[in-house]
Amino acid sequence: MSTLTLEKPPAPAPAPSAAPAAGAPRPPAAKASSLIIGLDLGTNKSCILAGAPGSTDITVSKVVPTVAGYVKDGIVDGIIAGNVRILFGEDALRQRLHVELVAPLAQGVIARPEAARDFMQHVRLLADPSGRAEIRAVVGVPANAGEQAREAVRRAAQGIFARILLIPEPFLAALGFRDDSRVKQSGYVDPVVNSLFIDIGAGTSDLCLVQGYFPTREDQISIPFAGDAIDSIIHEELNRTYPNNGLSRMSVREIKEAHAYVGPSRKPLDVKVVIGGKGRTLELGDAVGNACNTLIDKIYPALTALIGSASSDSVVALLQNIIVTGGGSQIRGIDTVLQKRLADDGYESPKVRLAGQDFQRYVALGALKAARAARDNQWQVLLE
Amino acid sequence: MRDIFRRVFLLQSAGRGAEARLTEDTELAAAAARARAASGAGIEADERFRAVVDEERARVAGAVALAEVLAPMLSERLIALVPARAPAAACVPRKPGAGAAVEARGIADYIDEMLAHERAASR
DSSP: OOSSEEEOOSOOOOOOOOOSSTTSOOOOOOOOOEEEEEEEOOSSEEEEEEEOTTSOOOOEEEEEESOEEEEOTTOOTTSSGGGOSEEEHHHHHHTTTTEEEEOSEETTEESOHHHHHHHHHHHHHHHOTTSOSEEEEEEEEOTTOOHHHHHHHHHHHBTTBSEEEEEEHHHHHHHHHSOGGGTTSTTOOOTTTSEEEEEEOSSOEEEEEESSSOOOGGGEEEESOSHHHHHHHHHHHHHHHSTTOOOOHHHHHHHHHHHOBOSSOOOOOEEEEEETTEEEEEEOHHHHHHHHHHHHHHHHHHHHHHHHHSOTTTHHHHHTOEEEESGGGGSBTHHHHHHHHHHHTTOSSOOEEEOOTTTTTHHHHHHHHHHHHOOGGGSEEEOO | OHHHHHHHHHHHHTTOHHHHHHHIIIIIHHHHHHHHHHHOSSHHHHHHHHHHHHHHHHHHHHHHHHHHHHHHHHHHHHHHHSOTTSOGGGGSOOOOOTTOOOTTOOHHHHHHHHHHHHHHHHO
8 A cells, every 4th residue: 555545445436635736825726637647757758648448448548758858937928829838748848948857757767756747737738638537647757666766656646647546567568469369369479468578668678588477576577778868878878989069968868869770880880960959970870889889788688588487388488579669669679689699598489569650659558548447446636 | 745745655564665765855845835925924934834734644554553453353254255276375466377367357357467466576
């Protein structure tokens, strides 16, 4: 039981509890509609899927940069549309000159509680512009997230969502990746039955053995090395090779997203950048390759540890079903490099594949499925 | 404000002193300041404040005492209702065989497992 929540036995839905802003007066009493949200609260990007309970429709599907922009003092009226004080996501990034950008999360967990709360409020607004619906949200948390990290999510959602359920992200990714229409078809390999998910985000890389039961703590490994750490290595290398380049972390991230690869060096990798207003071409083959290969070195031992913990009855099939998802799945060659490394180490016919173009949505999709399936007494009620 | 007092006393009774103090220093302090600003300072306001504290402390103490009496009674009755083949220990999560027949199990069953793990871990 957490500080702020009670696990509640089945009970009639409570009165609407969401307010348009934290601490703001409630809207006039009205019959509240219900809304279910699947939320992948990521370090860099968050995915929000929403729909009515009891339906399979998805009425809201958005991927938003997880960032709040607090408008700086002294900004002239009219510069910021509506003269609002806080912007979120792309709006905040577009106005980066006029706002103080705050990332609510670092390494997969909430690092700036106030910004997290503001961002949660924004999530709510995206899902329910009326501000009247009673919202139940399943939120993904990193594998093995500690109680403190979970409590921070609950606190951020308090008074914004009526009920909440926190579920480890890799398991949600497996649920989201599962094609429900094919589960009963012969030949369909259900990822929930026997698979190993590698979810590489910005803050953490989470690996999870999913074998037809809810993964225990021993089935999950979370490594605090992922996209942001790669950015950091590339940035340091750039500063060493090209001093005074003036590139921001965001520009480095854009370079990584466009050129990331693992495996043997891909030189020359010429990248055109603008430094001090002048166009320059930088050769980044080693900088990008070395940084991304560090990720492989970090996750490979965790991968083999989880494979080693699978039962002998299941391991052969498991090796056929290793799935890479999250932003890291966009690193060129990550599937083939991991697969080759496993094969070289003697693992039996390993097959590593990428989750595909919907990689940003699987955790949220799994969360939405879980939200729709959760029993009333499984939700945690957020006390106000 | 009463609900915050209740939460603080509940946390204290659960031995979670640090969280209780945090709630006291943040939420409770803010709520108390708001209440004082609304009703004005003075002896009367202080007395009202103390009365609320005493009342909520007594309510929590009563609830805790009731739970102490009620929990063993309920557990005794529930055990009596459970068939002999399903002993109480069965509620501790166990790891089924890999690739267990999941067709019969829904997502809610997975969530049950997750919650059982969490409860077991927090004991």
